[in-house]
Amino acid sequence: MESKDKFTLGLELPTDPRWADIAQLHIRDILVDHAYCEQKAASSCISLIILHPDREKLVEVLTPIVAEEWSHFERVLLELKKRGYSLGPSRKDEYVEALFKLVKKGGSREQQLVEKLLLNALIEARSCERFKMLWKHIADPELSNFYHELMISEAGHYKTFLQLAKEYMPEEAVMARWREWLEAEAEIVGRLGVRGDRIH
């Protein structure tokens, strides 16, 4: 089934198929928004490393992801430059803001960490799904290849975050919470509808 294949990562609500075509018409907005997504991905990993220097495994697996996300950021900047566009100010990210509101407060330090790791896993999974659509629908072959490469990279990050969460809480508890996250995320995606000027 399309929605359950390895690059949609169990997401409950597949993106509206019209999204990629609309996105293609707003490629400047998409690239600007995408650049900020990569920047936020890098900074989120840096924050986790700064907050948890005592967690060896976390520092070990997230450090190379910081470099990868930063290189994605750099490459999106290049795609903007090629087209004569500049980065400009960041825009409101309704998707991520809505997800942030669902982060459970309180609990143990481990529970708080798992919340953050699952949130990151989820954003990676949805990004991966959107990149897959861009890869398949973008007419510019160079940009299409770029999104193919990023789709694979973000799928790897998704797996890393989910795997890492299982280091700090029992697998069963992590997966139970993951299913709740998936359900809530589907509701958000459905509510936000199709926006061709945003990655999410």
Ligand SMILES: [Fe+2]
């Ligand atoms: Fe990335």
Ligand SMILES: [Fe+2]
């Ligand atoms: Fe990523």
